Amino acid sequence: MIDLHYWPTPNGWKISIALEEMELPYRVVSVHIGRGEQFEPAFLAISPNNRMPAIVDRDPAGGGAPIPVFESGAILVYLAEKTGRFLPTELRGRTEVLEWLMWQMGGLGPMLGQHGHFELYAPERLAYPRKRYGDEALRLYGVLDRRLADREHICGEYSIADMACWPWILTYKKQGIDLADFPHVRRWYDALKQRPALRRGYDVGSDLRKKTFAGFDDKARRILFGQEPES
Numbered sequence: 001m002i003d004l005h006y007w008p009t010p011n012g013w014k015i016s017i018a019l020e021e022m023e024l025p026y027r028v029v030s031v032h033i034g035r036g037e038q039f040e041p042a043f044l045a046i047s048p049n050n051r052m053p054a055i056v057d058r059d060p061a062g063g064g065a066p067i068p069v070f071e072s073g074a075i076l077v078y079l080a081e082k083t084g085r086f087l088p089t090e091l092r093g094r095t096e097v098l099e100w101l102m103w104q105m106g107g108l109g110p111m112l113g114q115h116g117h118f119e120l121y122a123p124e125r126l127a128y129p130r131k132r133y134g135d136e137a138l139r140l141y142g143v144l145d146r147r148l149a150d151r152e153h154i155c156g157e158y159s160i161a162d163m164a165c166w167p168w169i170l171t172y173k174k175q176g177i178d179l180a181d182f183p184h185v186r187r188w189y190d191a192l193k194q195r196p197a198l199r200r201g202y203d204v205g206s207d208l209r210k211k212t213f214a215g216f217d218d219k220a221r222r223i224l225f226g227q228e229p230e231s
Helices: 010-021 072-083 091-121 127-150 160-169 183-193 196-203 206-212 218-225
Strands: 002-006 026-030 054-057 067-070
Touching: 002 010, 010 072, 010 091, 010 160, 010 196, 054 072, 067 072, 072 091, 072 160, 091 127, 091 160, 127 183, 160 183, 160 196, 183 196
Parallel strands: 002 026
Antiparallel strands: 002 054, 054 067
16 A cells, blocks of 8 residues: 555646556545645655655565655656556666656756746746746747657657656646647647546545635745745
8 A cells, every 4th residue: 555645736646647557556645735734744754855745655565664755756766666567677768768757857847836836826926937937838848849749658658757747737728828839749638638547646636626725825825835834
């Protein structure tokens, strides 16, 4: 059994999708990021960067004590290696998948996160960061569109790279991105949306998401965006 410490966000969806695709038994342990539960000592023992998702594998390969894993990219690699699925073992294929996973972790996710913050949540609508991150979001969409021009999935076969990227493309409407400008991304996004396991993973905790911004106030804003523990 795997404990999934989770809140329904793009990074959280990566892991719930992977668990469903890999057919691994798991239970959800909610981490309400609007209340500061990510700062609680029990969670920090698992995820010292005070970010979710994180997992605890209570049945690791070879037995022994449970293994905690934090950072969504590391979790995807861990689960793929645990199951032998969605990450090639052959050198070139494995390298390619890890390249695109790191591209998502270092580029697509953080840059779209910043773009979304300054467009949707920042208390002041500042022109410079909105343009800076808006331009970078479009550039990254362009990178992905060119990559998908001649292949069904990011690395040919469906992999953890697709699982990492899809939840961030999911936010395109809120990000103000027109997928008509990125037809290969549009085709890939729509095709993956039809995968039953992906849909199940996306639906995990759908009732929780409504609570993220319920009663959203300055205190919740400080917790979510200022990285201040609730006092």
